[in-house]
Amino acid sequence: RAGVKESSVTQVHLHEQLASTNTEAARLGMPWALVLAEHQVGGKGRLGRRWSEAPRAGLAMSVLVPTPPGALGWVPLLTGLALHQAVRAVTGLDTAIKWPNDLLAQSGAKLAGILCELTPAGIVIGAGLNVLHSRDELPVPTATSLALELGPGAAPDRTDLVIAYAGALSAVLNAQHAGGADAAGERAAYRRACTTIGARVELSDGTGRARRVEVEAVDDDGRLVVRDASGRPEHVTAGDVHHVRV
Ligand code: BT5
Incomplete structure (x- = not known):
């Protein structure tokens, strides 16, 4: 990708507790610093809804990225693709992307949600993933976790998931920035994983x-x-x- 500067996560800020990692990433204002919280107590969903977390069971991850020129509409979708790829790389589980960017298990239950917010400093990309939750720790009957989907004895490592997600997110966004065949390849990968198409x-x-x-x-x-x-x-x-x- 000649001439295109590649960007990736440069810092990780791990908090014991935060209201919302998206709010903290916006406040921090530092491009490509990944903000994590062990317990997010005021998680934001889309359209004014809430995202619920159980302490140390889920992942709440946010990063501010400079607003890319053009094709803004693809950022939330490619974030879903990055999380889908990270989950597959670490656990082998093939999740379905529901447009724009929910990750669903094969049963249709929700594993992850994404909230992208446009700020003057760039786009805050936030992802919430249910990892270790037992049935009782999930907030709604329509939710599931990776541990529940993978079954006993297969609890995935949250650090592995963070590392895989950070790598996948920078790869898809760099490819989108490069344009041409790189960007087209990411869009094709999204369309393959998005089960809303044709439904x-x-x-x-x-x-x-x-x-x-x-x-x-x-x-x-x-x-x-x-x-x-x-x-x-x-x-x-x-x-x-x-x-x-x-
Ligand atoms: C989303 O909203 O799915 C986007 C969620 C984004 C959360 C991340 S966590 C890190 C970052 N910091 C934040 O403050 N937010 C982001 P939406 O499509 O509106 O879905 C919200 C709905 O999903 C709720 O109304 C519940 O019905 C359901 N829900 C809430 N918590 C859930 C969970 N942990 N798992 C599955 N479903 C959940």
């Missing part, structure tokens, strides 16, 4: 209104291309999808 889903726009649509693709801006009953294609930037089983 029939309930699409809600955050106001509680939901409709059933068919998903055709993720376009070059990272938007979902859907078709409703009228057959008219539409490009969706934000919202929630629920995979519908048929």
